[in-house]
Amino acid sequence: MYYQLIIKDYIKSRPDIDMKIMLSTGNPNDVNIYLENNPDQMKFFLLDIEFPNSKIKGIDLATKIRKNDLDAKIVFVTTHEELMPMIFERKVEPLDYISKEKGISVIKRKLYTDLDITVERLVKPENTRLKEFSFRIGSKQYNFDIDQINYFESLEHTTNVFLHAVNQNIEFPDTLKAISHKVPYFYRAHKSLLINPNNTQSINKKERKIYFKDGSSCDISRRRLVDFSREHPNLIKK
Structure with a gap:
C-alpha cells in the first residue's frame, strides 16, 4: 500500500507525462494475465522477491518479464538481500534493488529516482510523435x-x-x-x-x-x- 501511494504521488507530480498504475496485486498470476493481454505497453514493475501464499517467486516473474520485454524497467523492494546474486544469474537486469530495511523515506527517494529514469528512457515527449x-x-x-x-x-x-x-x-x-x-x-x-x-x-x-x-x-x-x-x-x- 505504501509503495502504491508513493507512485501515485509521483504521478501527480508529473501531470505532463501519461502514466497510470495498471495493476496492484499480491497474486503473481494476475501479473501473468496482464502481460499476456498487454504485450506492447511500456512498463515499470515494482516486485518483491517473495509472494505470500504463492509458489511463484518474484525472481521467476521478473525472469518472464525480461524474456518478453527487453525494455521493461524492473525494481525489487525486498528484505531478501541474500537472493541478489540469483537476480544476476538469471540476467534479469533490474533497474534497482531496494532494501525495505532502509525505511520508507529512503524507499520513496529511490523510487522517485527510478521513475525519473524510466520516464527519461521510455516515455517519448509529445513533440516527437510521428507525423507520418x-x-x-x-x-x-x-x-x-x-x-x-x-x-x-x-x-x-x-x-x-x-x-x-x-x-x-x-x-x-x-x-x-x-x-x-x-x-x-x-x-x-x-x-x-x-x-x-x-x-x-x-x-x-x-x-x-x-x-x-x-x-x-x-x-x-x-x-x-x-x-x-x-x-x-x-x-x-x-
Missing part, C-alpha cells in the same frame, strides 16, 4: 499521415499487417509489436488490432465496437473495452 508512418513494399515506399490512420490489423498465420486509413486499406509486411514501438500512443484494442485513439468517434459497449470519425469501425475485446471506456468516457454511445 512509412513502410516499404518491395522497392516502393509508402507514407501515410498519422491523422489519416484509423487502425492496424495483424493477419493470422502471416507476418503481414493491414493499415486501415481514411478511404484506403493496404497490406504490408510488419508486426503490431514493431508498429507499437513507432506509435506508442496507439491503443491495443485486441490482440490483432492497434487503434488510433485520436480518430475514434464513439464506443458502442453493447456491440463492443469502436467507431471512427470516417464512419468505419472495428471490434474491441471485452477486457480492453473496460479500460478504453474508462479512459475515454466522453466517447461512450448512450
